[in-house]
Amino acid sequence: RKEVEQDPGPFNVPEGATVAFNCTYSNSASQSFFWYRQDCRKEPKLLMSVYSSGNEDGRFTAQLNRASQYISLLIRDSKLSDSATYLCVVNARPGYGNKLVFGAGTILRVKS
Amino acid sequence: EAQVTQNPRYLITVTGKKLTVTCSQNMNHEYMSWYRQDPGLGLRQIYYSMNVEVTDKGDVPEGYKVSRKEKRNFPLILESPSPNQTSLYFCASSFYTPGANVLTFGAGSRLTVL
Numbered sequence A: 001r002k003e004v005e006q007d008p009g010p011f012n013v014p015e016g017a018t019v020a021f022n023c024t025y026s027n028s029a030s031q032s033f034f035w036y037r038q039d040c041r042k043e044p045k046l047l048m049s050v051y052s053s054g055n056e057d058g059r060f061t062a063q064l065n066r067a068s069q070y071i072s073l074l075i076r077d078s079k080l081s082d083s084a085t086y087l088c089v090v091n092a093r094p095g096y097g098n099k100l101v102f103g104a105g106t107i108l109r110v111k112s
Numbered sequence B: 001e002a003q004v005t006q007n008p009r010y011l012i013t014v015t016g017k018k019l020t021v022t023c024s025q026n027m028n029h030e031y032m033s034w035y036r037q038d039p040g041l042g043l044r045q046i047y048y049s050m051n052v053e054v055t056d057k058g059d060v061p062e063g064y065k066v067s068r069k070e071k072r073n074f075p076l077i078l079e080s081p082s083p084n085q086t087s088l089y090f091c092a093s094s095f096y097t098p099g100a101n102v103l104t105f106g107a108g109s110r111l112t113v114l
Helices: none
Strands: A004-006 A011-014 A019-025 A033-038 A045-050 A055-057 A060-065 A070-075 A084-093 A099-102 A106-111 B004-007 B010-013 B019-025 B031-038 B042-051 B054-057 B076-078 B087-094 B109-113
Touching: A004 A084, A011 A019, A019 A084, A019 A106, A033 A060, A033 A070, A045 A055, A045 A060, A070 A084, A099 B042, B004 B087, B010 B019, B019 B031, B019 B087, B019 B109
Parallel strands: A011 A106, B010 B109
Antiparallel strands: A004 A019, A019 A070, A033 A045, A033 A084, A055 A060, A060 A070, A084 A099, A084 A106, B004 B019, B019 B076, B031 B042, B031 B087, B042 B054, B087 B109
């Protein structure tokens, strides 16, 4: 089993739609979780951290489910500019210098 | 502007010709790391450094070397590049350990080894 797994997509959605991605992780001791966004051929950039209680930033909501070992990202009212690859990032090996493990990414395409 | 700078951004080389990809950050970050990104595999860590003169192997270190003589610089060295090292490379940095802090990435270096 991969340490961090994501559905690669692509998710093709119309503008204004709500879309959700999940990401599962294998190490139950993982403590830190993030969503990064990567535009085509560019560097990943932090979208948001994921907190135990869940957190929201504008149209974006992130949630953590420790019991089932997954995190989710919900995007409401999708915009064309949301088209990108979304990377799930987990410190899947706590104690090894808190090394982060990246999922392979989920592709989102928002169409007009 | 706070940033991580990588050079070169694009490089085509031939098997066996040594090359160095430079990485420099101006944020006084202790932690620096190199990743490679290949289709379907996500970002995989090559080497990382917790501070000056402290480096350690990541998940895919074979064929690569690094050094951390100064806090701001973390060059990636390919002593004898091979075609399977054709990839998109990213340098990243953060304060302390990345589990608790946000990684800032360079713009990437696309390497092709013929």
